[in-house]
Amino acid sequence: MLIRVTDPHEPLSSEITPRSTYLIRPTRREALLTLGLAAASLPSLAQPEVHGGGKLPKLTTVRSGVAGSMVMDKPTSYADATSYNNFYEFGTDKSDPASYAHTLKTRPWTVSVEGECAKPMRFDIETLLKLSAMEDRIYRLRCVEGWSMVVPWVGYSLAEVIKKVEPTSKAKYVEFTSLADKAQMPGVRSGVLDWPYVEGLRMDEAMHPLAMLVFGMYGEVLPNQNGAPLRLALPWKYGFKSAKSIVKIRLLEKEPVSSWTKAAQQEYGFYSNVNPNVPHPRWSQASERRIGEDGLFAKKRPTLMFNGYEPQVGQLYAGMDLKKFY
Numbered sequence: 001m002l003i004r005v006t007d008p009h010e011p012l013s014s015e016i017t018p019r020s021t022y023l024i025r026p027t028r029r030e031a032l033l034t035l036g037l038a039a040a041s042l043p044s045l046a047q048p049e050v051h052g053g054g055k056l057p058k059l060t061t062v063r064s065g066v067a068g069s070m071v072m073d074k075p076t077s078y079a080d081a082t083s084y085n086n087f088y089e090f091g092t093d094k095s096d097p098a099s100y101a102h103t104l105k106t107r108p109w110t111v112s113v114e115g116e117c118a119k120p121m122r123f124d125i126e127t128l129l130k131l132s133a134m135e136d137r138i139y140r141l142r143c144v145e146g147w148s149m150v151v152p153w154v155g156y157s158l159a160e161v162i163k164k165v166e167p168t169s170k171a172k173y174v175e176f177t178s179l180a181d182k183a184q185m186p187g188v189r190s191g192v193l194d195w196p197y198v199e200g201l202r203m204d205e206a207m208h209p210l211a212m213l214v215f216g217m218y219g220e221v222l223p224n225q226n227g228a229p230l231r232l233a234l235p236w237k238y239g240f241k242s243a244k245s246i247v248k249i250r251l252l253e254k255e256p257v258s259s260w261t262k263a264a265q266q267e268y269g270f271y272s273n274v275n276p277n278v279p280h281p282r283w284s285q286a287s288e289r290r291i292g293e294d295g296l297f298a299k300k301r302p303t304l305m306f307n308g309y310e311p312q313v314g315q316l317y318a319g320m321d322l323k324k325f326y
Contacts, residue, residue: 050075050138050152052220053082059154059216061134066157066209075138076149078218080292085225086143087244088192089178089185096187097225103184104245106229115175115251118166125229129215131164132156136219137212139235142274142307148288153233154216159207161249167203171251174206175199176232176243193259199243200256200270201234204316210235210309236309238272269326273317274307278326 052058087097090104111128114120123131134154141149162174180196182188188195205211212233215222222228227244234241240260250256260268267281276286287300306313317325 050218051078052218053078053223054220056220056223058220059134061136061154061219064135064137066135066137073138073140073150075152075218076290076292081149081151081217082223082225084147084291086239087187087225087227089180089187089195089197089245090225091187092190092192098223100186101224101228103186104179104224104228105184106224109229109247111230111246111249113161113165113249113251116168116171116253117251118168119164121165123161128161128213128230132160134215137233139212139233140307141235141239142288142303144238144240144268144272144280144285146283146285146288147291149291151233152218153212153214154219155212155214155230155233157209158211158213158232159209161213162206162251165251167251170253172203173252173255174201174203175248175250175252175256176201176246177248177250178243179245179247193263197243198256198259198262199232199241200252200258201241202255202316203251205234205313208313208316210312236273236306236313238274240268241272271317271322271325273322273326274303275305275322275326276303277305278323 083098084094085097086094087101090097090100107125109125110122111125112120112122133156135156136152136154138150138152141151176199178197179185180188201211212235214227214231214233215229217223217226222231227242230246231244232242232246241258255270258268258270258272260272261270274285279285285303288303289298289300293299304310
């Protein structure tokens, strides 16, 4: 069932039955759209104090050195950021990840990096934690459903890992595969998507300093429901591009097929950049609702091109038709 929306703004996710849902399971009413994570980092002097829930281990960090990415948005509360999530491996309702992700075992954990590279490697999570200095970066998050957050991530640039395996000249794209374990992840038993979850980037996107490999948030290790033990944060793209619980990274010559593109190509393109001028086929992307601001009655704010990161990433798409390459 599709719900008609008469105003020019996008509906709430709870009001939508996405096309991919009725194509896969016509009787399901849950919204099948993904977590919108996008944002911008603050340099050290501008960063407000942010605190986690106090129940998870702290992560030692240095301040972000990513230039030109400062935003002064107020961080979303830890409670909101860890209780309103899209992580379909644990269910399609926004509260499902927080309710069920306690079954995820994050140790031991390994990530293989392979494909078009001279030195393929398999990293354990402890090695990855020590591979580069951890940074605090506050990024805006923008979901394709029309809601947004501001989350203080802890991690470092994805490029640090990619450089370690020495990509060859054939490496044009990077593919990410998430864990899909029915024993740990009840949502994987459903037909929501063709598991495991797969996402991809162009190589220059993956090597951009803002593309972040994340190990924590709010100064602590990642909660399970937010993609533990490691995930991506791509602040200029819609959140479903930010793969969670990553177990494999492959460098490829040809463009990979992302899970949501495979499920509904006409709705979710490979690039998935935040672009208010390209509406979703069934609602506008011109505005957004910030989680934690006056609940459902919060005044919507205009969506920024590339989620506000156009000065940093716009050159990656120079000369491209962003309505064709959506």
